[in-house]
Amino acid sequence: MARPTIADIATQAGVSKGAVSFALNGRPGVSDATRERILKIAEQMSWRPHSAARALGASRVDSVGMVIARPARTLGVEPFFAHLLSGVQSGLSAESISLQLLIVEDTAAEIEVYRRWASEHRVDGVILVDLTVKDPRVDELKALELPAVVIGGRGGKGALASVWADDRDAMLSIVEYLAALGHRRIAHVAGTPIFQHTQRRIRALRDAAPRLGLVDAPSLTTDFSDAEGAAITRKLLSQSERPTAIVYDSDVMAVAGLGVAMEMGVSVPGDLSIVAFDDSILTQLMHPALTALSRDTFEFGRQAAEVLLETIADPGAVINRRTADPVLTVRESTAPPT
Template sequence: MTRPTINDVARAAGVSKGAVSFAFNNRPGIAPETRDRILEVARSMGWTPSSRARALSVSRSLALGLVIARPPETLRSDPFFPSFIAGVESVLAESGYALLLQIVPEDDAGHASYRRLAEQGRVDGVLLTDLHVDDTRPALLAEVGLPAVIVGPDLGEAFWPAVGVDDGPGITAVVEHLVELGHTRIAHVGGPGAMVHGRSRRTAWAAALEAAGLEPGPFVEADFSAEAGAGATMHLLDLAEPPTAVVYANDLMAMAGLAVAVARGVDVPGRLSIAGYDDTELAAHLQPPLTTVTTDVTGWGRAAATRLLDLVEQRRSPDVRLDPPRLVVRGSTGPAPAPAPGAPST
């Protein structure tokens, strides 16, 4: 059976071939009812535009880029990116676009990769993740003319829109929960201070303790990996006055910390309460299950991809509203332990 062509669709819909192209590329210039009729005729005939032909017709690559500057050993175990990419792909699959993923060294910060992507015309826009404090990538992308969407809290960046939520309230909710349980020595195992979300989560932890009238507990800077989370936990447990609760900047470090504590015979949550951030799928199935902060990472991916496509296609984009982070209390947090006999009160 001969595959239908754009000419067949145009003839059946009673329009020009150009009108069919306009309908599939969502361009202005045809009435909404005409667009709907064309799309319905095309569906009934089983016709879809060739990706190659569409790219040539609009002078685009029909691809979006995601450049990740993290060590492979950290990235492979981070559950954030699979969920985020799943959300991105769910939008791109319906739009005829592909996702180009590149992993580059941290010290490269993706700059050379971004320049190559722009010069070679391999992508029509990029998603910026893991934003650093004083990050120069947004300005670089503006310089090379490559549209971008920043994934993370809106920092008022003049170059590109942002899609994400403020993670501070989630950390604040964790600290308030622990304070209500009677904890006064609450530690934090944070992400790299050079990263925006590493800094913002540490700031929220410190501010929540100050608001409760407490001094900041011990702090250990890590890199979001399980290995770093385990090492940080061993350091905290070896302190002369170890904390009674630890807030980790992500679930991966929290799960590693929980394993270390249990292996060393520390009762969780009887002697040590542990909380994470991300609400990964495994968090609810640990023993004890992990108290954490849930965010819709897949929804972030969908929203970021939709916003970037609107930017690339020069369409008006509605305001993006994402669910705020929410505390999920499980069995890894409990009342603060009673002071040992003869120990000074806090």
């Protein structure tokens, strides 16, 4: 017998298919003795549910999806997604739910994927990343009635469930530390302004600047690429009044910035302090090693999975879970200004 079905188990146990289904799903309808017997037989036949059959009957596929809309070439440098993925999987594996991952070029393609997934019943829910200002995906998912959880960024006016960390506090912990070291000219090389988290970081810096006595605290936006990170850095360091500290919104840009500083003969941390808004092996490989904000990305993913499963179970409740605050890991790239 190749792959046993519940019918085989039923025959073997001398009961009906229904009884076997009850027993295997731990729901009432059979006596403990019978349940025990059925489970034992299923075990020794090494039976496993046929996912498609179960999906068809129970209209639930035990699978969730995640789409990453970024050009592949900018992806993968950052361990962010790898860690996030592992975390998500760890949160799902307990319920033995599988994950569909898709990398696409842009948001339009991403929405197309959601439509397809919904109409083909391929996933029970999805996890969203990189929430933008007025994100079109939110309405789309609402319309599709596809359970979803947003990672990093509250879903807006009670729209979608979310798992988020406080970007504002994170930015504050960085600039307060720099200010305490004595820095008054702090520049911020930000990411794309369409991302909500970019906006929150920019606002946090602007709001804190007066209180901390910063004379100049510009936020300059980029596309997150190393090229733009380097270009902006070059511009900043060419000014007559150059900043004494730069905060980068990603580890890749911070590394690119460090390269520019070295090339221009600006010593780090002597003449310039550098902080990366994301930690990774990259920041540790550098000389000097970069001070960076560490987030527990794995845990982030795990919680997202958890919240998504709860949302699937009860689409009514909109959960907004705040995760642990990121912490600043101080390394060699920060020092008092000279």
